Amino acid sequence: MQLVYNSEIYQKAINTIPLKRTYTSVVILKTFSTRIALGRLEKLPKSEQHKTIIALFWIFKGYI
Numbered sequence: 001m002q003l004v005y006n007s008e009i010y011q012k013a014i015n016t017i018p019l020k021r022t023y024t025s026v027v028i029l030k031t032f033s034t035r036i037a038l039g040r041l042e043k044l045p046k047s048e049q050h051k052t053i054i055a056l057f058w059i060f061k062g063y064i
Contacts, residue, residue, distance in 0.1 A: 010034075013059040025052040029059070 014029050021027070025048060028037050041052050 010059065013061075017055045017058045019051055019054060023051050023055075024048050025055045029055060 014026075017026050017029070019026050021030075024044060025041055028040050031037070032040060041056070044052055
């Protein structure tokens, strides 16, 4: 299945990520286009990696 990053499922997943709305990874995903957001997530410090993995897993689990 191909991911459509602006689909309703994708947007719903972003809005239901089980992390605080103020976490950097969630803010980035909600604020920027997918391509830019993924680039910025990659550059986050190690201390943010765990939350980023949770956020990305939450988004992609809907497509599995």
